[in-house]
Amino acid sequence: xxxxxxxxxxxxxxxxxxxxxxxxxxxxxxxxxxxxxxxxxxxxxxxxxxxxxxxxxxxxxxxxxxxxxxxxxxxxxxxxxxxxxxxxxxxxxxxxxxxxxxxxxxxxxxxxxxxxxxxxxxxxxxxxxxxxxxxxxxxxxxxxxxxxxxxxxxxxxxxxxxxxxxxxxxxxxxxxxxxxxxxxxxxxxxxxxxxxxxxxxxxxxxxxxxxxxxxxxx
Amino acid sequence: xxxxxxxxxxxxxxxxxxxxxxxxxxxxxxxxxxxxxxxxxxxxxxxxxxxxxxxxxxxxxxxxxxxxxxxxxxxxxxxxxxxxxxxxxxxxxxxxxxxxxxxxxxxxxxxxxxxxxxxxxxxxxxxxxxxxxxxxxxxxxxxxxxxxxxxxxxxxxxxxxxxxxxxxxxxxxxxxxxxxxxxxxxxxxxxxxxxxxxxxxxxxxxxxxxxxxxxxxx
DNA sequence: ATTCTCTGTTAAATGTTTGTTAAATTGCCG
DNA sequence: CGGCAATTTAACAAACATTTAACAGAGAAT
Numbered sequence: 077x078x079x080x081x082x083x084x085x086x087x088x089x090x091x092x093x094x095x096x097x098x099x100x101x102x103x104x105x106x107x108x109x110x111x112x113x114x115x116x117x118x119x120x121x122x123x124x125x126x127x128x129x130x131x132x133x134x135x136x137x138x139x140x141x142x143x144x145x146x147x148x149x150x151x152x153x154x155x156x157x158x159x160x161x162x163x164x165x166x167x168x169x170x171x172x173x174x175x176x177x178x179x180x181x182x183x184x185x186x187x188x189x190x191x192x193x194x195x196x197x198x199x200x201x202x203x204x205x206x207x208x209x210x211x212x213x214x215x216x217x218x219x220x221x222x223x224x225x226x227x228x229x230x231x232x233x234x235x236x237x238x239x240x241x242x243x244x245x246x247x248x249x250x251x252x253x254x255x256x257x258x259x260x261x262x263x264x265x266x267x268x269x270x271x272x273x274x275x276x277x278x279x280x281x282x283x284x285x286x287x288x289x290x291x292x293x294x
Numbered sequence: 295x296x297x298x299x300x301x302x303x304x305x306x307x308x309x310x311x312x313x314x315x316x317x318x319x320x321x322x323x324x325x326x327x328x329x330x331x332x333x334x335x336x337x338x339x340x341x342x343x344x345x346x347x348x349x350x351x352x353x354x355x356x357x358x359x360x361x362x363x364x365x366x367x368x369x370x371x372x373x374x375x376x377x378x379x380x381x382x383x384x385x386x387x388x389x390x391x392x393x394x395x396x397x398x399x400x401x402x403x404x405x406x407x408x409x410x411x412x413x414x415x416x417x418x419x420x421x422x423x424x425x426x427x428x429x430x431x432x433x434x435x436x437x438x439x440x441x442x443x444x445x446x447x448x449x450x451x452x453x454x455x456x457x458x459x460x461x462x463x464x465x466x467x468x469x470x471x472x473x474x475x476x477x478x479x480x481x482x483x484x485x486x487x488x489x490x491x492x493x494x495x496x497x498x499x500x501x502x503x504x505x506x507x508x509x510x511x512x
Numbered sequence: 513a514t515t516c517t518c519t520g521t522t523a524a525a526t527g528t529t530t531g532t533t534a535a536a537t538t539g540c541c542g
Numbered sequence: 543c544g545g546c547a548a549t550t551t552a553a554c555a556a557a558c559a560t561t562t563a564a565c566a567g568a569g570a571a572t
Contacts (some may be wrong), residue, residue, distance in 0.1 A: 093500050093504075097495070098496065101480070128564095132520090132560090132561075141518075142568085143520080144518050175401070183394065185478055191498050270505055278315045278319075280384075281315035281378055284379035288379030307528070310528090350528090350552090362538050362550050515570100517568100519568080522564085524561100531554105538547105538550100
């Protein structure tokens with residue numbers, strides 16, 4: 077994925093990076109429940125993982141625990157958030173205001189985590205006001221201008237499959253470096269762009285493989 | 295994930311299973327474009343994978359290719375669909391008819407792939423008709439009865455986080471063996487239940503790790 | 513002080529991907 | 543029509559990556 081020619085710093089496996097947000101979430105919940113310290117063993121129980129894996133994962137980034145005691149949750153949380161880069165806000169734009177796009181724009185889970193959708197684009201804008209709450213709604217042609225003007229770094233793609241790749245290309249051309257793609261395609265992007273796909277159908281299709289096996293056993 | 299004590303059959307890695315639906319999708323597209331045969335090399339190009347990996351993946355399940363020629367797309371597709379268990383229809387129910395739930399129910403991507411939402415449940419059903427198209431809309435209390443009556447095997451969870459685990463428990467109690475969970479939690483389920491989580495925030499949070507690095511380079 | 517707990521680290525085990533080679537198939541050329 | 547070169551899989555082996563286990567040492571508790 078990313079090249080790291082620095083011989084000092086060890087490359088962190090991508091799987092590990094993908095687990096960090098899960099730690100962040102659980103630790104946040106624990107903190108809300110006024111738990112202050114947790115051991116890798118307890119955390120493993122909670123997340124159904126081995127304590128060894130948790131300790132190994134964290135050790136890629138530093139020494140956050142205290143022997144004989146465990147991890148201070150507040151401290152670990154702060155560190156993890158900084159490591160992930162979620163200790164600050166990120167500006168995103170949404171492309172596509174169909175049913176899916178509108179659900180995304182109304183999804184209340186993004187902004188508490190610092191992901192703010194500041195602009196939305198669609199082919200047919202006539203049906204909308206020029207602002208949806210604090211979000212400006214514009215024609216596709218405005219992507220270039222707005223992304224640069226507002227210094228947006230994340231693009232959320234919710235257009236039909238046949239338009240998705242060209243939308244992605246446009247976003248990338250205009251400096252977007254992270255794309256959350258909801259279109260059911262295998263998208264291309266340059267290596268310096270981080271792509272994440274949300275595709276429930278693929279999830280279901282790999283799910284049935286195991287369900288089928290269950291049925292055969294019964 | 296699944297126990298397989300059969301000493302003859304080799305355990306297929308889960309990563310491999312998760313790639314199969316991607317193959318299915320690309321192969322379907324190729325078939326629509328009237329391509330009949332494809333080599334692992336060409337497929338690898340298309341999917342940005344090594345040909346070796348594609349061949350290895352497929353070889354877990356059988357010998358589908360012809361040396362000197364490649365894979366017959368129609369044949370491979372039929373085989374893969376059978377392997378994944380997507381050569382037949384699966385009945386699903388949706389729990390939660392908030393904005394997210396309504397977007398899911400209207401998502402046109404499920405039924406062409408054989409996943410049919412046949413029932414939907416919500417705490418407050420008063421706002422809906424008893425049917426939404428062909429889908430029966432019922433109170434949560436009806437989950438048990440309806441899941442059994444309609445022989446539903448997949449549950450799609452789109453309720454608020456604080457209700458998600460108890461909904462999952464209910465679904466599992468009533469014989470659901472596959473759960474597609476949209477709630478941002480780390481859900482528990484017995485080992486014989488297949489769980490897939492759709493969580494855009496986690497995706498974004500692991501994305502920023504790499505975007506942050508990019509910025510530091512610039 | 514001594515015992516118990518729990519991390520960070522190293523080593524071993526396990527899992528996954530890639531490279532290589534033999535064998536099968538195709539298409540071409542004489 | 544037969545042989546030869548080009549292709550491409552399937553299988554095996556090697557390289558690489560990730561997870562788990564084990565343990566020394568630091569800290570806490572008694």
